[in-house]
Amino acid sequence: MAIQKENYEIDNSTGINHEGADVNIPVQRLTATSIIGDEIENLQGDRLGKIDNLMINLNTGAVDYVVIESGSFMGVGGKLFAIPFSELKLNTDKKIFVLNRDRQYLKNAPGFDKNHWPDTNEHDYFGKVNLYYGSYVPPFP
Numbered sequence: 001m002a003i004q005k006e007n008y009e010i011d012n013s014t015g016i017n018h019e020g021a022d023v024n025i026p027v028q029r030l031t032a033t034s035i036i037g038d039e040i041e042n043l044q045g046d047r048l049g050k051i052d053n054l055m056i057n058l059n060t061g062a063v064d065y066v067v068i069e070s071g072s073f074m075g076v077g078g079k080l081f082a083i084p085f086s087e088l089k090l091n092t093d094k095k096i097f098v099l100n101r102d103r104q105y106l107k108n109a110p111g112f113d114k115n116h117w118p119d120t121n122e123h124d125y126f127g128k129v130n131l132y133y134g135s136y137v138p139p140f141p
Contacts, residue, residue: 027090039096040068040088048099048106052080055120065129066097069114070106079111082118082126084135109133 032054040048049070057064065082088097099106110128112118118125129135 027092035066035097040099041091041094041096042102043098043100044102046103048101048103049078049081051097054085055082065126070111078114080114080117081106081109081111082129083109084130084133086135087133 036051036053038051040050042048049068051066052069053067054063055065055067056062063085066085066088068081068083069078070081071078083099087099087101089100090096091098109132110125112125
C-alpha cells in the first residue's frame with residue numbers, strides 16, 4: 001500500500017483536492033496567500049493586473065473586495081483598485097482570475113494610490129466602487 005504524502009501547497013496552487021471524500025470537486029475555497037499575487041485577465045486575454053490584497057468584511061467573514069494593482073512596471077507606478085470579489089471568476093486551467101471588463105473600464109474605475117489607501121470604512125469610496133460595478137456589497141455598520 002502506497003503512502004500518499006500530503007502537499008497542501010500543490011493543492012492550493014492547482015485548486016484540486018488530492019484526497020478525502022470530496023476529491024477533485026470544483027474549487028470552492030482557497031487560502032489568501034494562494035490568491036494574493038494572482039494575475040487577472042479579461043475575457044479577451046488582456047492582462048489587467050494582479051491581486052495585491054483582500055478586503056474582508058469583519059461582520060460577515062466574506063471577502064468583499066480584491067485590491068488589484070494595475071498599470072505598474074516592476075512594482076513601480078500603477079494604481080490600486082478595489083473590485084467587488086463577485087466580479088472575478090476563477091480560471092483553473094490558467095490559474096488566474098478573470099474580470100469581464102475591458103482595460104478602459106478598469107482604467108476609469110475609482111482607484112487610489114499605493115501610499116494613500118482609502119479608510120477601510122469609507123462609505124464614499126466603497127459606495128462609488130459598488131455603483132461603478134453595479135454590485136451590491138453589504139454596507140459597513
